[in-house]
Amino acid sequence: MTTKGSKAKGKQRSPAKATGRTREATKPDAGKNETKPDLGAVRAQIDGIDRQIQDLIKQRANWAQQVGKAKGKLAAAVDYYRPEREAQVLRRVVDRNDGPLNDEVLVRLFREIMSACLAQQEPLKIGFLGPEGTHSQQAVYKHFGHSIHGLPLASIEEVFQEVEAGHADFGVVPVENSTQGTIQSTLDMFLTSGLRICGEVELRVHQHLLSRAGRLEDIERVYAHPQSFAQCKAWLRQYLPKAEKIPVSSNADGAKRARNADDAAAIAGISAATVYGLKSLAGPIEDRPDNTTRFLVLGRELFPPSGNDRTSLLVFIKDQPGALYHVLAPFAKHGLSMNRIESRPGHTGLWQYAFFIDIAGHAQEEAMHRALAEVADFAQEVKVLGSYPVAIS
Amino acid sequence: MTTKGSKAKGKQRSPAKATGRTREATKPDAGKNETKPDLGAVRAQIDGIDRQIQDLIKQRANWAQQVGKAKGKLAAAVDYYRPEREAQVLRRVVDRNDGPLNDEVLVRLFREIMSACLAQQEPLKIGFLGPEGTHSQQAVYKHFGHSIHGLPLASIEEVFQEVEAGHADFGVVPVENSTQGTIQSTLDMFLTSGLRICGEVELRVHQHLLSRAGRLEDIERVYAHPQSFAQCKAWLRQYLPKAEKIPVSSNADGAKRARNADDAAAIAGISAATVYGLKSLAGPIEDRPDNTTRFLVLGRELFPPSGNDRTSLLVFIKDQPGALYHVLAPFAKHGLSMNRIESRPGHTGLWQYAFFIDIAGHAQEEAMHRALAEVADFAQEVKVLGSYPVAIS
Structure with a gap:
């Protein structure tokens, strides 16, 4: 999550039909002026903005119907849903964003607007x-x-x-x-x-600090899985530097233990609070969103490139020396990075393996296209499971 | 849910920076022209609209910060969250709506926009x-x-x-x-x-028609609670006129029975599909959203009127002849309708009752104010639990 600062610059427009009170409003970006703005005037500004947003959403919904018609009269959403197009729209939203709302929130708002426009005939x-x-x-x-x-x-x-x-x-x-x-x-x-x-x-x-006690100051021991301690290291150093850190086998186990004392807490997901009758003293407390x-x-089908895609492959190879190396070499040669590889026993024959491989790029792009052709020479079978936009926010 | 027709009228604006292809786009409301619109041109229109929406959301977020400041520098959301103001904004959205999106969808979009703007400092x-x-x-x-x-x-x-x-x-x-x-x-x-x-x-x-079979044509029997049959009457008459309707004690019981035959179905909520291993053949199928x-x-506090409010009262009365009548009379006299009444045994003394009463209107409004004063003469105690905006969509 990229939380952008409040660096709004100029471009404040007057609403189409400003009310009489509007002129009293100070500019929203005149932040250094510490006089309190008039509440009624600010609300009138917001009402004008809402009217414009609603008008634009209406226009967008009407145009979206035209996309449906371009694909065939009154098409169902599934007929004109395009993941690559949605990804492009959302990336533009992120690129344009200079605050004050963060990327995650704006992406959510535009997802909902697209979802509403798409669902006009038959929702997905x-x-x-x-x-x-x-x-x-x-x-x-x-x-x-x-x-x-x-x-x-x-x-x-x-x-x-x-x-x-x-x-x-x-x-x-x-x-x-x-x-x-x-x-x-x-x-x-x-x-x-x-x-x-x-x-x-x-x-x-998200990770939370859960306890049956009501105050952070009371906590003298924290239970968590070592991985969770690692995830919340900076937070713990800042807020609970003196508390004893006790590693346990799972966060659920830690939550169970924390239930027994007022001076103990556990790191766990918020849902553990309900299950174990604890309260969240703080959260989210993880240092990085990982x-x-x-x-x-x-x-049921493949879609065209969005500009920033990932390709998932299923590759069956014979169990012969160097086979995996030969399969992976073409991707390196064509400058394509591998995000992930996972081997599974194949179902189609003895001594045969299946590999799930994620590669950066789209199967229709030149480099990937060439690499796949070369891989095909060494593998028994190469199946493109999909090329799809990399997750956004 | 009010599903409004696609009666968009004029007012289509060109996006701020139209691409070269934009001029090819037909107007979205020129629906009777059956030529297929150019997909690229329509998308360029939508991109322009998105840019404007995003700019307006940004302005809105900046103004919302001003509301926070009007209440006190960098106030937490709880300090300036106003339910009556939100209700007024949403009612205006519904009033302005003339399609193509329905009221429920638009209210959801504006709820999210308000939620995002409010959460800039410290979310609720x-x-x-x-x-x-x-x-x-x-x-x-x-x-x-x-x-x-x-x-x-x-x-x-x-x-x-x-x-x-x-x-x-x-x-x-x-x-x-x-x-x-x-x-x-x-x-x-x-x-x-x-x-x-x-x-x-x-x-x-929502109600769904659940079955282990895959097709509506195969259904010869439908199980449901009588209330669910009543809720889905029109749908059943249209789509399953010949199927036998078998009343059962609960929809869960019906789902359990429907599991045993390919020609049987049950009416139940969609979550019953997972629990009983059934598929949804159709849904939502209820005639009215009731x-x-x-x-x-x-x-922790009371809020001012929004213009369409409900008041919940807790009235303690002594067990004496006519007491309840005397308590209710003032509301009728002042033209206030009672939405609901529920009696509970009071906890503060023997032979004493507590009544939960919902009345249309706000406690700060003149008629309600007078009625409450009159009620106070007959009741042992009258507690205004709250006056709050009637639920929207």
């Missing part, structure tokens, strides 16, 4: 690992906005099935957690499924 | 009945937008406690479900708590 149907309220549902809303029909499903397998059968337009499944690693069952589905990856979503999980879960968006 | 902290993912959390986001800190708590009692102690700025608790009735434990908290009601949220729960849960927003 998105399958996810239910029940409602899971992180998967949060990932669905983060990626597609709230103007969709969410279908909570019982298993990752079912998400694949429902998208394959066309009951869902897209599916969202977890694939990687920065603390727990890869979710194998998701990767394994690609060994037999014909579905494509057409997006990724990253969801941050505690994330990564989700894949599943669809 | 909202306590709710956890864990994350509950309907209470949905109600929090619906009312306050996503730019808040949500605190999931273990019980309704704890939500009250955390708001009282100031650890949460506001709390959101369920109070009424249109199918299950009043949530008594919430009302009882007001017998001893000093908290005030400063808002209400209504959350619709399947709602109502939540109260708890705070």
